[in-house]
Amino acid sequence: MDQNILIIEDDLLSQKLHAKIVEKAGYKVTLANDGLEGLLKADEQEFDLIISDVMMPNLDGYQTCKRLRENPKTAQIPILLLTALDNLESKIKGFEAGADDYLSKPYEPDELMARVSVLLRRAATPATPLQVREQLGRVISVFSLRGGVGISTVASNLAVGLSQLWGQETALVDLALTSGQAALMLNLPLRNTWADLARIEVDEIDQEVVGQTLRPHPSGVQVLSAPRRVEESELVDAEKVQRVLEILQQSYDYVVIDLPHIFSDLALVALDISDEILVVLAPELASVRSSALALEVFDTLGYDDKKVHLILNWIFERQGLPKPDIEAGLGREIRMVIPHASDLFVRAINFGTPPTLENPDSPLGAIFENMAFAVSKAEQKSQRPENPTEAWKRLAKRMRKQRR
Numbered sequence: 491m492d493q494n495i496l497i498i499e500d501d502l503l504s505q506k507l508h509a510k511i512v513e514k515a516g517y518k519v520t521l522a523n524d525g526l527e528g529l530l531k532a533d534e535q536e537f538d539l540i541i542s543d544v545m546m547p548n549l550d551g552y553q554t555c556k557r558l559r560e561n562p563k564t565a566q567i568p569i570l571l572l573t574a575l576d577n578l579e580s581k582i583k584g585f586e587a588g589a590d591d592y593l594s595k596p597y598e599p600d601e602l603m604a605r606v607s608v609l610l611r612r613a614a615t616p617a618t619p620l621q622v623r624e625q626l627g628r629v630i631s632v633f634s635l636r637g638g639v640g641i642s643t644v645a646s647n648l649a650v651g652l653s654q655l656w657g658q659e660t661a662l663v664d665l666a667l668t669s670g671q672a673a674l675m676l677n678l679p680l681r682n683t684w685a686d687l688a689r690i691e692v693d694e695i696d697q698e699v700v701g702q703t704l705r706p707h708p709s710g711v712q713v714l715s716a717p718r719r720v721e722e723s724e725l726v727d728a729e730k731v732q733r734v735l736e737i738l739q740q741s742y743d744y745v746v747i748d749l750p751h752i753f754s755d756l757a758l759v760a761l762d763i764s765d766e767i768l769v770v771l772a773p774e775l776a777s778v779r780s781s782a783l784a785l786e787v788f789d790t791l792g793y794d795d796k797k798v799h800l801i802l803n804w805i806f807e808r809q810g811l812p813k814p815d816i817e818a819g820l821g822r823e824i825r826m827v828i829p830h831a832s833d834l835f836v837r838a839i840n841f842g843t844p845p846t847l848e849n850p851d852s853p854l855g856a857i858f859e860n861m862a863f864a865v866s867k868a869e870q871k872s873q874r875p876e877n878p879t880e881a882w883k884r885l886a887k888r889m890r891k892q893r894r
C-alpha cells in the first residue's frame with residue numbers, strides 16, 4: 491500500500507500520535523506543522539488524503555481546507571478534519587470549507603483508520619459516466635414562494651424514497667443556490683458543486699462533466715450540490731441550468747429539484763422542464779397566500795393542473811389552519827399531508843440521515859415512500875416490478891392493508 495497521507499497539525503505531540511497510527515496501518519506519512527506548510531506540501535507532492543487539525547495559528551483547518559479546494563491540483567483530495575469541538579456549528583463550518591469528514595478529538599485509533607479507509611475507497615470509485623437513455627427521466631420540482639416550509643426536507647427525502655422504491659438512477663439537484671442544504675441534509679461533502687459547472691462554457695457541459703460533478707449518496711441518489719459560497723452561485727445562469735437539466739433528464743430515471751423561493755430565471759427553467767411540481771405549504775395564512783400566488787403564476791404560464799400538486803407540511807406543533815379551509819381558499823385539493831415530526835427531522839438535519847433511509851418503517855418514512863410512489867411514472871406504478879425492492883414490498887403491503 492503506497493498511499494501517501496499528509497498530516498497537518500501544529501501540536502507536535504498530537505502530530506506524532508496521528509503519524510504513528512496512520513503509519514501502523516501501512517500508509518506513508520508526510521507532516522506539516524501548520525496550514526501554510528500544509529498548502530505548500532500539498533501543492534508540491536501527490537497525496538491520496540489529507541488529515542488536518544482545525545485549531546492552528548495563522549491559517550486554521552477551515553481556511554486550509556478552503557484553500558486546498560480552490561487549488562485545482564488539490565481540489566479533489568479527500569480531507570478529514572480533526573477538532574477538539576464536537577458540535578454542529580463546527581461540523582457545518584468544516585463542511586462548508588469543503589471537508590469530506592470530521593472527527594472530534596480525542597478519537598480512537600480504529601475510528602480514525604476506519605474513516606481514512608472509507609474516504610480512500612470513496613475517492614477510488616470513479617465517477618460513473620452518464621448514459622443516455624431511450625426514455626426521458628421524470629423531473630419533479632419542489633417549490634414554495636416562502637422559505638422554511640420544508641422544501642429541502644421534501645426534496646431530499648423524496649429523492650431517497652424514489653431511489654429506494656425503484657432502485658433506479660435518481661438525481662437530486664439543489665437549485666437553492668445561495669442557501670443550498672441538500673448536501674448538508676444528506677451529509678455529503680461539498681467537493682463538487684454547481685460552481686464547477688458555472689466555471690465552464692455552456693457548450694462544454696456534457697454527460698461526462700455533469701457525471702463528475704454529481705456526488706453519490708449511500709442511498710443511491712446522486713446529488714448536484716449548491717456552491718459552497720454565495721458569490722459562486724452568481725456564475726450559474728439559466729442557459730447552463732437548462733443544459734444541465736436536459737442532460738440529467740436524458741441520463742436519469744428520476745430528477746428531483748430543490749428550488750429557491752422565487753420565480754427567478756433559473757427557477758423558471760426548472761419549472762418548465764418539470765413533469766410535476768410539488769408546491770409545499772405550511773398551515774398558516776402567509777404560506778397559503780404565497781401558494782395562491784404561485785398557483786396563479788403557474789396558471790399564467792399555462793401549466794396543466796395535473797402538473798401541479800399541493801403538499802401540506804406541519805412544520806410547527808401549534809394549531810394551524812384546517813386542511814378543508816386551505817383547500818377551499820386555494821380552490822384545490824391537497825394531495826399529501828406531512829405531519830409534524832420534529833425529533834426525526836432535527837435528527838435528519840444533524841446527522842444527514844433522512845427518515846426515509848434511517849427509519850423506513852416509521853410513519854414518516856412511509857409518508858415519503860408513498861409520496862415517491864405518487865409522483866412516479868404511470869407505467870411503473872401500474873405493474874409489479876420484476877425485482878421489487880424492499881421499499882416497494884413495504885408499500886404494496888400498506889396498500890393492500892388500506893384496501894381491506
Ligand SMILES: Nc1ncnc2c1ncn2[C@@H]1O[C@H](COP(=O)(O)OP(=O)(O)OP(=O)(O)O)[C@@H](O)[C@H]1O
Pocket residue numbers: 634636637638639640641642643644666669671751803804805806828829830831832835836839
Ligand atoms: N413536518 C415537519 N415537522 C417538523 N419539522 C419540519 C417538518 N418539515 C420540515 N421541518 C423542519 O423545518 C425546517 C425547514 O425545513 P427545510 O430546510 O426543509 O425548509 P426549506 O423550505 O428548504 O427552507 P429554506 O428556506 O431554508 O431553504 C428544518 O429545520 C426542518 O427540519
Ligand SMILES: [Mg+2]
Pocket residue numbers: 641642643666669671
Ligand atoms: Mg431549503
